[in-house]
């Protein structure tokens with residue numbers, strides 16, 4: 001029997017390595033070059049999110065003081081903590097990467113968010129929350145890493161209170177990218193079947209051009225990137241080539257807003 005695509009890779013180890021290293025100054029420079037003022041450098045995102053997108057996410061979540069906002073695949077937590085500060089909610093960061101979650105804790109302390117912020121190891125497959133415990137859930141560029149989108153949709157529906165909102169950015173794919181978990185061309189059927197009403201399903205403007213430009217400039221800076229992380233330039237180049245091949249399989253990047261029925 002064939003192994004499921006991308007499921008043999010240990011994503012937890014990969015992201016632990018990534019978030020265990022200092023943020024890449026070269027990557028931040030390239031992102032700022034392509035996204036300009038829209039790049040939220042101070043939040044150290046490990047995603048394609050922008051200032052406008054974060055403002056839209058904060059508004060679409062429809063939460064406020066005392067509500068529990070859960071951020072799944074939080075990474076270092078910069079974007080999620082920004083939304084938390086903006087909305088006044090409590091915040092639970094959930095991730096498979098302990099080094100990412102440790103960074104969330106450091107950032108929350110620096111922002112003086114005190115006991116409004118918690119972190120928990122967990123995944124889309126098994127969320128560390130009781131039924132209906134979350135007032136809202138956000139997730140930026142992380143859903144693609146879970147192998148079964150329908151099962152993830154059911155788990156998201158389980159933890160959200162009725163009327164609670166889910167705001168997600170991810171990608172639809174027209175074909176299966178190599179070395180990645182199984183992907184889908186449209187997330188709406190799985191969300192609807194799980195008990196959500198999909199309110200918004202918007203393609204990110206200019207997503208493909210931006211991703212290609214980011215990859216092209218990162219390739220130009222490959223020696224700098226390798227020196228920065230003390231890696232073999234050939235390995236860094238191979239990683240960027242894999243990313244470029246992944247973009248070929250993508251249909252669109254989407255911002256999804258859905259409400260738990």
Ligand SMILES: C[S@@+](CC[C@H](N)C(=O)[O-])C[C@H]1O[C@@H](n2cnc3c(N)ncnc32)[C@H](O)[C@@H]1O
Nearest residue numbers: 015045046047073074075097123124140142145
């Ligand atoms: C591209 S990063 C995005 C991080 C963060 N949302 C941001 O905007 O900076 C993807 C994140 O998803 C997490 N992740 C990967 N697989 C996951 C899973 N099955 N369940 C939950 N999180 C996962 C990774 O550890 C990583 O932090």
